[in-house]
Amino acid sequence: MTGSYIGFATAVFMGFFSIVNPIANVPVFLDLTDYMTPAQRRQIALKSVIVAFIIIVVFSVAGNSILHLFNISLPALRITGGILLFVVGYRMILEDKPHPEKRIDAKEGDPGISVAVTPLAMPLMAGPGTITTAMNYAASADKWHTVIVIVVYGVLCYIAYLLFLSGGHIVRLLGNNTMTVITKMMGLILAVLGVQMLLAGVNEGIRLGSQ
Known part of the structure; x- marks a missing residue:
């Protein structure tokens, strides 16, 4: 029985990791929080x-x-x-970096929370694909499966948080020019994924409507 739970947990982790791909989300996080201080970046990473x-x-x-x-x-x-x-992908490809004067002032609230919710939390980390996957894995009559799904996704969130925090080190290691190229490439990939997700939704809607 324990072995089956371990196998299920492994399958859930691989499924979540392939969809969320926290490593690929690091350039997106860095681009969206470029104008923030390190402390504010940590807050956004944690909140997301x-x-x-x-x-x-x-x-x-x-x-x-x-x-x-x-x-x-x-x-x-x-x-x-x-x-x-x-x-999000469109903005990463075409728009310029935020200006320094846009830096968040903690005394004036936390407008950066919008970045933490959209697009970091949703749809990047908890988008339709992730939600559907979680619902499918948790649909079993065995309540322990639901617990495993939640725990595994919690582990993935912690990994994503650590990767977000190490973004500055990655920039220093690769250099600003390389990170700019990676950011533009990720923007293109996100835009394409967005169109693909939209087309999949339209096709599913048409199929359901014809039934």
Whole structure:
């Protein structure tokens, strides 16, 4: 029995890791928080993983009920997530870096929380694909499977948090020019993933409508 749980946990981790890909999210985090101080970056990194974790916990436990309550379909969720990813990728490719005067002043609140929620927490870390995967893995009648899904995703959030914090070291190691190229490439990939997610949602919606 223990072996089956270990195997399930391994499968869940690999599934989550392939979808979330926290390593690939580091350039996105660095680009979105470029104008912030190190302390503010830590706050955004922590808030983003906490929000993402809460989202996955909620959908793992009561995902189907939430979707039925608000009459939301998975295709609609995919389409919305695809649009958000495309917008983020578009900005990373074409827009200039934020200016220094945009630096957050803690005395004036924390406008950076919007970055932590969207796009870092959702849809990058807890997007439609991750939510669907969590709901599928947690759908078993064995409640321990739901617990394993939540714990495994918590571990992944911690890994993502550590990677976000090490972003500065990665920049110093690779150099600003290399990171700029990587950021532009990640922006293109995110834009393409957004379009792909949107098309998948449209196709699923058409298929459901024809049934």
